[in-house]
Amino acid sequence: MSEITYREGLRRALHDAMAEDQTVIVLGEDVAAAGGAFKVTDGLLERFGEDRVLDTPISEQAIIGAAIGAAAQGLRPVAEVMFADFAATCFDGIANQLPKYRYMTGGQVSVPAVVRMANGAGGGYAAQHSQSVENWFLNVPGLKVATPARPADAYGLLRAAIDDPDPVLVFEHKGLYNAKEEVGELRRVELGKAAVVRSGTDLTVVASQQMLHRALEAAAGLAAEGIEATVIDPRTVAPLDVATVLGSVEATNRLLVVQESPAAGSWGATLVAEVSEQAFELFDAPPRLLSGEATPIPYAASLESHWLPSVERIADAVRAVVEF
Amino acid sequence: MSEITYREGLRRALHDAMAEDQTVIVLGEDVAAAGGAFKVTDGLLERFGEDRVLDTPISEQAIIGAAIGAAAQGLRPVAEVMFADFAATCFDGIANQLPKYRYMTGGQVSVPAVVRMANGAGGGYAAQHSQSVENWFLNVPGLKVATPARPADAYGLLRAAIDDPDPVLVFEHKGLYNAKEEVGELRRVELGKAAVVRSGTDLTVVASQQMLHRALEAAAGLAAEGIEATVIDPRTVAPLDVATVLGSVEATNRLLVVQESPAAGSWGATLVAEVSEQAFELFDAPPRLLSGEATPIPYAASLESHWLPSVERIADAVRAVVEF
Amino acid sequence: MSGLPEVEEQLDWLRSMHLIRGFEDEVNAFFAKGLVRGSTHLCQGQEAVSVGACRALAEQDTMTCTYRGHGAVLAKGAPLDRTFAEILGRAGGLCGGKGGSMHLTDTSVGAFGSFAVIGAHLPIANGLALGGRLLGRDSVSLCFFGDGTANIGAFHEALNLAAIWKLPVVFVCENNLYGEYTAIAKTTPIDALADRADSYGMAKARIDGNDVGVVYDTVTDAADRARSGGGPSLIEAMTYRHKGHSRSDPAAYRPDGELESWLEWDPILLHERALGEQGVAEATLGEIGTAAAAAVATARDRALSWPEPDAATRLEDVYA
Amino acid sequence: MSGLPEVEEQLDWLRSMHLIRGFEDEVNAFFAKGLVRGSTHLCQGQEAVSVGACRALAEQDTMTCTYRGHGAVLAKGAPLDRTFAEILGRAGGLCGGKGGSMHLTDTSVGAFGSFAVIGAHLPIANGLALGGRLLGRDSVSLCFFGDGTANIGAFHEALNLAAIWKLPVVFVCENNLYGEYTAIAKTTPIDALADRADSYGMAKARIDGNDVGVVYDTVTDAADRARSGGGPSLIEAMTYRHKGHSRSDPAAYRPDGELESWLEWDPILLHERALGEQGVAEATLGEIGTAAAAAVATARDRALSWPEPDAATRLEDVYA
Numbered sequence A, B: 001m002s003e004i005t006y007r008e009g010l011r012r013a014l015h016d017a018m019a020e021d022q023t024v025i026v027l028g029e030d031v032a033a034a035g036g037a038f039k040v041t042d043g044l045l046e047r048f049g050e051d052r053v054l055d056t057p058i059s060e061q062a063i064i065g066a067a068i069g070a071a072a073q074g075l076r077p078v079a080e081v082m083f084a085d086f087a088a089t090c091f092d093g094i095a096n097q098l099p100k101y102r103y104m105t106g107g108q109v110s111v112p113a114v115v116r117m118a119n120g121a122g123g124g125y126a127a128q129h130s131q132s133v134e135n136w137f138l139n140v141p142g143l144k145v146a147t148p149a150r151p152a153d154a155y156g157l158l159r160a161a162i163d164d165p166d167p168v169l170v171f172e173h174k175g176l177y178n179a180k181e182e183v184g185e186l187r188r189v190e191l192g193k194a195a196v197v198r199s200g201t202d203l204t205v206v207a208s209q210q211m212l213h214r215a216l217e218a219a220a221g222l223a224a225e226g227i228e229a230t231v232i233d234p235r236t237v238a239p240l241d242v243a244t245v246l247g248s249v250e251a252t253n254r255l256l257v258v259q260e261s262p263a264a265g266s267w268g269a270t271l272v273a274e275v276s277e278q279a280f281e282l283f284d285a286p287p288r289l290l291s292g293e294a295t296p297i298p299y300a301a302s303l304e305s306h307w308l309p310s311v312e313r314i315a316d317a318v319r320a321v322v323e324f
Numbered sequence C, D: 001m002s003g004l005p006e007v008e009e010q011l012d013w014l015r016s017m018h019l020i021r022g023f024e025d026e027v028n029a030f031f032a033k034g035l036v037r038g039s040t041h042l043c044q045g046q047e048a049v050s051v052g053a054c055r056a057l058a059e060q061d062t063m064t065c066t067y068r069g070h071g072a073v074l075a076k077g078a079p080l081d082r083t084f085a086e087i088l089g090r091a092g093g094l095c096g097g098k099g100g101s102m103h104l105t106d107t108s109v110g111a112f113g114s115f116a117v118i119g120a121h122l123p124i125a126n127g128l129a130l131g132g133r134l135l136g137r138d139s140v141s142l143c144f145f146g147d148g149t150a151n152i153g154a155f156h157e158a159l160n161l162a163a164i165w166k167l168p169v170v171f172v173c174e175n176n177l178y179g180e181y182t183a184i185a186k187t188t189p190i191d192a193l194a195d196r197a198d199s200y201g202m203a204k205a206r207i208d209g210n211d212v213g214v215v216y217d218t219v220t221d222a223a224d225r226a227r228s229g230g231g232p233s234l235i236e237a238m239t240y241r242h243k244g245h246s247r248s249d250p251a252a253y254r255p256d257g258e259l260e261s262w263l264e265w266d267p268i269l270l271h272e273r274a275l276g277e278q279g280v281a282e283a284t285l286g287e288i289g290t291a292a293a294a295a296v297a298t299a300r301d302r303a304l305s306w307p308e309p310d311a312a313t314r315l316e317d318v319y320a
């Protein structure tokens, strides 16, 4: 066992994948010489050379296009879009080309490309550098979407994403790069499988990324009050592992979903809709979704700290669901 | 009373708005001399001149940016993005600039811009020209999103959108341009208010655009079987008029939502989640969401006709909800 | 200039242009009969660009094009019958009926896709070039697009990246004078789009796109340069589409006489004249036209005899 | 060349450059104390571009810039204290604390926003120009951006549209040789970015961006041309940022001696020298520096004394 950071989990995944498979390449802005804006690609250039680790101009459309075309030729490109917010500048590539290329061609073309992007509020980066934008892509069939919350999963999901024969978006979280965890041997984590991170009988809390950590903190505090929560990390929001959540709700009969992004059009709303539809009769209380607020993300600490669901607000929501 | 088409409703809205308010301008690809790819802007150039009706290069980012900047100066631009799928090529403008400009500046800048785009499958336009993409924008606070289904609403929602001091996306539907309706005096339709299009006691069906028409057809058929459905058109999916739906479900105790786009991250899923959370105890049967399939949209008639919810599938879903 | 190849090869260009012309005329007729869904964009008049450029490629090379790509895909070697079938939405179509007119693809002949969002495939063409290079395939990536496409952001990003990475790409801009219903001069403030290559320090050429020999020659040079590490090129091929932009367009925006003068500069006529000057008998030329018409008719009938795809296949090919 | 204005006006440029320099040094110090959230991008060394360009504008003109926009916004006339306060996230900040360092805006002085997504504001600058023209405001839209931004799609679309519509826009590219940690030559295959104007038939200039007089002069000409219907311009102002890209960047990628040689070409030094040559006494120059330092300190302290925004305000300003 050793302790690694989330950043290190991602970094090792890239190193291991590139060492094992010659067809893996990495491209993006400042990913090579500088080792990445968040240092996730550190050391790759030195180890694998400039043919496989490529700095690009500030041209997100060109980055995604290069990844798609290279993947169609048989490479396994891992493209970085620095802040997830910038996915907006190459949205056509990600939403209209990447996930439809196989289908439109009747299966002739495989696109095993990965796009890594950094999600997340809480750091004072304001409206255009703080969003968690996985929800922009939920309504686009053909994309798998991973949202790791912990170091071992960061490693495992990124490895699985690179192995996958289809496009996978991996949303990292800026606020978690320095988060640490004791890990054993690092392994791939199957896409589409949620993790039950904490077991309790009183309700099921599903939370991702930064909110997973806050939910766990809230759950630890609530245990002192005699409330025992199961906490589930969806790990991928497409496909969403509804079965694991349903399995848990069968035992707890209560559900709270916590996410950083606003509610409308989110994976959290999708999950609540799905379980309501599939297992309505299981619930002893209405399922509940706790989200970031329906405003752009403000800069000042006194504003942003309220925008994000806090440990206290999560705990309050848990109490409300349990006491319903 | 006279009969007009959906296209004519939109066209009149533009004519009336431009005639009433000198600050309204229209811009987009082939909107001026050619009158628009779908002929919605027909006659505007001749009537209002080339200062106010502007053909652009094939440059969606430039179109949206021009609309934003012109709106910030005090104009009321109506930009056309021909097929809604192309919103992907100017996604940053629509999602990161348009809805955040007021907020980031602490309220200094108003952006009364409208973006019109054509949604919709069913015509054999295949994967990149058939999507209904309003769901891409739900998770972006600051945008209002209208999805007219009928000629009078097409007029009224577009007028309201142009009047609105904030950005509004208006998704038209390609399959409805020739749809007809008897209309009285054309009026603005308040954004955020659903319409109860048919009243019945057995369940509430919420459906938008093409699916509204299919739901009404299904409802008419089901009446012969003794099933009476209330059918609601949300008209705007942001804000979503949850109150009207809840009011109806209070009477019917059953809900079916029907939409053209896939389920994940959709307004339909958001609505099901909201009503489940707010009014769980009202339901006699689980709420249900019927959607387009989770694949890109296929070309061939034998494939696409199955992709979209048909009148029969809607009727089946109604029966399943009612008989639960 | 690398010079023209053997006459036999040049006769094959003529054959190919005839096949494309005949194919497009049939697709036009399909419309009238309601056999084609959605929209479709014909390329009669632009055959020399498709054929001249594709014939300049090697087997390992890739080609990407647009919704106006029937000619390009056929020139690259896609079978007539399965191409017809795709446009008709039949199970035997190139893409199993999933793609249709705007997404014709046949990777077995290097036709890596027709893309329907303007500009989208230029960055992808770079990727095909990059992939080919890293995988040691010695391949060139040929990329067709229209004049109107030179104004979209992806064009700029793609050309810049191709240049800085010296990717083996040949960008061929088919300047047919219009983007949809709008003449290029209304949307583009310069005359020669090829000059935009200068923004990227890229090799350029502006050529008669109706002269198949000139196209062949120019693309051959560009492909040679690309393959030998000399980087990408931008070729602007001046041409004209005989029909409107798409099915619903009567092309009323054209000035009087414009079409007529271009019909006199028809690529098939031009090439027949050139072959005649090289001594090919008129009868030989005539036979090629007749044989092509027969081949098109046979392929059409075969495609029409094929069934629609089974509905269950719509759920396949989303994921591997 | 329109020639230099009165010495008094030129002294004011010096004042403004000193204020910006002092402001940025304070912001740098704020970092060290953990008073600034997120990231921030300083512009020491680039003051002549901000001041020379903004002073060439008329009152009704608009200015848009980037996350590296402190200097531009101050040069356009935003008050020091409220600008400090915005970066500190205080209620009295320009944007009420909602925007922060990357989104400084003061429409009351024509500063229409700082944008943090590369390229996003170039199309918006066109819109400000279009709106101004249609509303009869006789306004010019000044748009600052960096060298790295010349490779993104929005740059291309914006310049093309501005040119074809002859919009009154002055595009000022601040070429500080780097985009983040990467030297321009690694990402851009040509030397002079100004030459990209040729792709749009647009007027162009490549100038010493550290010479405030040259910047003033060039932008004055461009603004005159724009206002009189002559269309947009692209000005490439060669300059250098003394600090790293953002707070966390020690700028280790710079070649030895590069910073030092640019420090000798410091815009404040250069302008002081120019003023000296015009006969201004050294003491006068010294007083300007001292007064600026005092003004910065006062504004800083005032801003630091202001409260954080009330949490309830976070829900305001989404809609009108």
Ligand SMILES: Cc1ncc(C[n+]2csc(CCOP(=O)(O)OP(=O)(O)O)c2C)c(N)n1
Binding pocket: B029, B058, B060, B082, B086, B089, C041, C068, C116, C117, C118, C119, C145, C146, C147, C148, C149, C150, C174, C176, C178, C179, C180, C245
């Ligand atoms: C991003 C985007 N915007 C608009 C369209 C609609 N559209 C289809 S073809 C076309 C004209 C393209 O002109 P050009 O590039 O000259 O190609 P041509 O059709 O002449 O071959 C347009 C605007 C599109 N498909 N994609």
Ligand SMILES: Cc1ncc(C[n+]2csc(CCOP(=O)(O)OP(=O)(O)O)c2C)c(N)n1
Binding pocket: A029, A058, A060, A082, A086, A089, D041, D068, D116, D117, D118, D119, D145, D146, D147, D148, D149, D150, D174, D176, D178, D179, D180, D245
């Ligand atoms: C679309 C987008 N991609 C990437 C970034 C990250 N980023 C911020 S600043 C920057 C470098 C910009 O370089 P340049 O245009 O030269 O401006 P400078 O910072 O030198 O003023 C990058 C890549 C961004 N903000 N937006």
Ligand SMILES: [Mg+2]
Binding pocket: C146, C147, C148, C174, C175, C176, C177, C178, C179, C180
């Ligand atoms: Mg064209």
Ligand SMILES: [Mg+2]
Binding pocket: D146, D147, D148, D174, D175, D176, D177, D178, D179, D180
């Ligand atoms: Mg720079």
